[in-house]
Amino acid sequence: MPIPERRLILRHADEPGYSPDIGSYLKHGGYDALRKALASSPDAIATEVKASGLRGRGGAGFSCGLKWSFIPKNNTKPVYLICNADESEPGTFKDRQIIHKDPHQLLEGMAITAYAIGSRLAYIYIRGEFPEGARILERAIAEARAASFLGKDILGSGFGLDIHVHRGAGAYICGEETGLIESLEGKRPYPRIKPPYFPAVLGLYMCPTVVNNVETLCNVKHIVGMGGAEYARLGRPNNTGTRILCVSGDVRRPGYYEFEVGAVTIGQLIHDVCGGVRDGNRLKAIIPGGSSAKVLRAGDTFAIRRRKADGTVEAISLGLEDIPLDFDSLADAGSMAGSGGIIVMDHTRDMVEALANINEFYAHESCGQCTPCREGSLWMKKITARMLSGRGRASDPDLLASVANNIAGRTICAFGEACAWPTQSFVEKFRDEFDARATAPAKEVPRAA
Ligand SMILES: Cc1cc2nc3c(=O)[nH]c(=O)nc-3n(C[C@H](O)[C@H](O)[C@H](O)COP(=O)(O)O)c2cc1C
Ligand code: SF4
Numbered sequence: 508m509p510i511p512e513r514r515l516i517l518r519h520a521d522e523p524g525y526s527p528d529i530g531s532y533l534k535h536g537g538y539d540a541l542r543k544a545l546a547s548s549p550d551a552i553a554t555e556v557k558a559s560g561l562r563g564r565g566g567a568g569f570s571c572g573l574k575w576s577f578i579p580k581n582n583t584k585p586v587y588l589i590c591n592a593d594e595s596e597p598g599t600f601k602d603r604q605i606i607h608k609d610p611h612q613l614l615e616g617m618a619i620t621a622y623a624i625g626s627r628l629a630y631i632y633i634r635g636e637f638p639e640g641a642r643i644l645e646r647a648i649a650e651a652r653a654a655s656f657l658g659k660d661i662l663g664s665g666f667g668l669d670i671h672v673h674r675g676a677g678a679y680i681c682g683e684e685t686g687l688i689e690s691l692e693g694k695r696p697y698p699r700i701k702p703p704y705f706p707a708v709l710g711l712y713m714c715p716t717v718v719n720n721v722e723t724l725c726n727v728k729h730i731v732g733m734g735g736a737e738y739a740r741l742g743r744p745n746n747t748g749t750r751i752l753c754v755s756g757d758v759r760r761p762g763y764y765e766f767e768v769g770a771v772t773i774g775q776l777i778h779d780v781c782g783g784v785r786d787g788n789r790l791k792a793i794i795p796g797g798s799s800a801k802v803l804r805a806g807d808t809f810a811i812r813r814r815k816a817d818g819t820v821e822a823i824s825l826g827l828e829d830i831p832l833d834f835d836s837l838a839d840a841g842s843m844a845g846s847g848g849i850i851v852m853d854h855t856r857d858m859v860e861a862l863a864n865i866n867e868f869y870a871h872e873s874c875g876q877c878t879p880c881r882e883g884s885l886w887m888k889k890i891t892a893r894m895l896s897g898r899g900r901a902s903d904p905d906l907l908a909s910v911a912n913n914i915a916g917r918t919i920c921a922f923g924e925a926c927a928w929p930t931q932s933f934v935e936k937f938r939d940e941f942d943a944r945a946t947a948p949a950k951e952v953p954r955a956a
Contacts, residue, residue: 510766795849
C-alpha cells in the first residue's frame with residue numbers, strides 16, 4: 508500500500524492545469540502570505556520562523572531562524588539575501604522541480620525573508636546547467652514586478668525589494684555558500700575561511716548576507732501562512748515541517764516525494780513509496796543525504812535517540828530500514844539528512860566501483876585551495892581507479908582510509924568532509940569487498956549482446 512504524501516511545497520506542482528504563471532499562483536492563494544507579512548513587523552516574522560523550528564534544506568540542517576538572528580543588530584550596511592539554487596549535490600533534484608513548476612512560491616518566500624531580515628536586494632544563484640530554470644525565474648520576476656509583489660514599493664507598504672537571477676559558474680563548489688558569494692562577486696568560487704567570513708556578518712561585498720536554500724525559502728511562505736506553532740506540529744520535535752526526498756538508484760519508482768519530516772522510515776520509503784528494490788533484489792546500502800553523506804549498510808543496527816513530545820529522549824536500537832528519515836535520526840545513525848538525495852543500492856552493486864565513481868566526481872570538483880583536499884581527493888580517485896584496473900595493492904584499503912582521515916577537519920570548507928566521508932564509510936562498512944578487490948585482477952566489463 509503506497510503511503511500518502513504530505514505535500515506542502517509541492518502541493519500544486521503536479522496538479523493538472525497548474526502552471527508556473529502568476530495567474531495559476533494567485534488562483535491558489537499566492538502572495539497572501541506576503542500581504543500578511545507586510546501587515547506585521549519584520550521582528551514578528553523572524554519570531555514565527557524561529558518558533559516553526561525550520562531547519563535548512565540545503566545540507567547542514569541549520570536552524571533558519573537562528574541564522575537570520577546572526578545579522579548584527581547595530582548593522583548600518585546593506586543586507587543581502589541569496590537563494591542558493593545551485594543544487595549541485597549528486598542525487599538531489601528537488602530545487603529544480605520547485606523552480607520549474609512553482610517559481611512564485613520561491614519569490615514569495617524570498618520577499619518575506621527579505622522583509623524579515625531588512626534586505627532590499629536579493630539574488631537567486633542558479634546552477635549554470637539550469638538555463639530553463641533561469642528563464643522561468645526571469646519571467647516570474649517580471650510578472651511579480653508588474654503585479655507589485657516586487658519593486659520599489661511592494662503593495663504600497665513602503666518596503667521595496669529587487670531580485671536578480673545569477674547563473675552559476677558550473678562547479679560543485681559554487682553551492683558552498685562562501686564560494687557562491689565569491690562567484691557572485693565575479694571571482695573564482697574559492698570558499699572563504701570561517702571565521703571571520705560568516706556570511707551573516709561578512710558576506711556579499713563584506714555586508715551581512717543570508718544564504719538559504721530554495722526549499723528552505725519556500726517553507727517561509729507556509730510558516731507565515733499557517734503560523735510558526737502550527738508549522739511546528741508537522742514532523743517531529745526538532746525535525747519540523749515537510750521534506751522533499753529525492754530517491755534515485757535501485758528502486759522501482761525513483762522520483763521526488765514529500766512527507767512530514769520523519770513520517771516515513773527508510774524501509775517504508777523504499778518499499779511502500781518507491782515500489783521496492785528493483786528486479787526483486789535485496790537492499791545492500793543507502794546514501795541518505797546526497798553523495799557526500801556517509802553510506803549506511805543494510806543488516807547493521809543503529810543506536811538512535813528518539814525525542815519525545817515532552818522533550819525527553821529515549822535510546823532505541825533500529826535496523827537500517829526502521830530508521831525514520833529525519834535530521835536527528837540520520838545523524839545518530841552516523842550519516843546525515845543532507846540535501847535530501849537518497850541513493851539506494853541493491854546487492855548487485857560493487858561498492859569499489861560505486862566509491863570510484865564518487866571519488867572521480869570529488870577529485871574533479873575540489874577548488875584546489877587546500878592541500879589536503881586538492882591532493883587527497885586526487886589520491887582517493889587514483890587509488891580506487893587502480894583497484895578497479897587490477898593494479899591494486901593489499902595496502903590500498905588502509906591507504907584510502909588514511910588519506911580520507913587526513914582530509915576531514917583540515918580544510919577551509921566542508922568540501923573536505925564531503926569528499927572524505929564517502930571513502931571513510933565505504934571502506935569501513937564494506938572492508939571485505941575492498942580487501943578482495945585490492946589484489947583482484949581487473950573486472951571484466953560485460954559486453955552488450
Ligand atoms: C561543497 C558544498 C556544496 C554545497 N552545495 C549546496 C547546494 O548546491 N545547494 C544548497 O542549497 N546548499 C549547498 N551547500 C550548503 C550551503 O553552503 C549552505 O549551507 C546552504 O545553502 C544554506 O542554506 P540552508 O540553511 O537553507 O540549508 C553546500 C555546501 C558545501 C560544503
Ligand atoms: S576544502 Fe577543498 S573545495 Fe573547500 S576550499 Fe579547500 S580545496 Fe577548496
